[in-house]
Amino acid sequence: MLRVMIVDDEKYIRDELKYFLKKYDDIEIVGETGDGEEVMKLIKKLSPDLVFLDIQLQHMNGLLLARKILDQENSPFVILATAYNEYAIQGFEINVSDYILKPFSEERLKSAIDRVKKQMNKEYKYAQKDEEVEINKLCVFQRDRFILMDIEEIQYIESRHQDIVVHARGGEYSCNFSLKELEERFKKKRFIRTHKSYIVNIDYINEIIPWFNYTYKIKIKGKEEVEIPVSRNYLKKFKKILGI
Template structure:
């Protein structure tokens, strides 16, 4: 979690930073803590780093923390804001501008922990949503052909082989030829059902229909689409283990 403390009083910045670092809420998190004494310095940090949480004083010499809060709306992302101030009469306005919390000076560990807990819950939810979106995206594969790109569901891939520099990706009904490498494909087929069985072949082990003995003590796989894939000797042991043979 990246946290920025904005306060024109050095002692207040130091105290608040200490309580943040000490908080058990962040014990298992990697944190990066920044400090700024005015809006200009805060702007520089916010433009350089993607800050997650902002502890913002309202009275900053001749400046006002609400000015910075308004400017944050122009950023491509908006960090969460906790107003940390000696004044209790701005709470309503603070929540009107979307503040996550409002803590008063002198700071207490319990109140800082409460604010950090709120922020951590929101970040965890956002991270989980992002992972779900990434997982959804990763369910499909974009294959670059000579004249177009086709989108294939990864789990529909039965096998892939390389011959003369051409990668052929097969489903039950289609074959796609591309100049991509087998290493490129392997990096993207991370589901446990996919296995490299030869230096030039990857198969979906759930789509193996038959296993036949082959030359030099190797095996020949007959896939559900009737594709025939040779198993390299160095891959046979792992395949046996994966299939419980």
């Protein structure tokens, strides 16, 4: 039985989705909400296998909420619901299972559900790992434009007031990944985590300045006003990689 939770701030949309889902004998609708603020609490309480999530919730960014859901241990699968298919690439960047467009197509909904069922099969998951493709770009956005940026352009990445800011030679950009996800994504690239709030491209390090308690500060090429800390939690790995 596939346990499903529906998140959409329009009741008629939730009702429409429930109408379609009740046609499946192996689907149980365990909960629904129109309030983005209570989603995480309900997921913890209801333990759904799958969440249908509206991207454009009132007072909340659905993509950021999806990332928060998927960051959990043993997270449910997520299918995004949206009226705009340009959000699809952002959804797949954060590993949602699929997306469906409003108004819903019963055929497309079946395709998305079948995809989740396959992903729940352990053998399928293992097969997918072997098919992963190494990507040397990062999807960022600036002034409502999505940009596929070469990662060599990135100087450093900062967590600032719960937002992820990508600093590159062309300016500052936003990103829907968490620092933890970016650290994993770039682990075989020339990037290094220096602090709970910073990841740095080694190629842009200009100076390493000794600081108090045997830690360091980093100066970035072309950004002399910036000083990035190297905290004690990341110091050992930092020194080993750079031969300090």
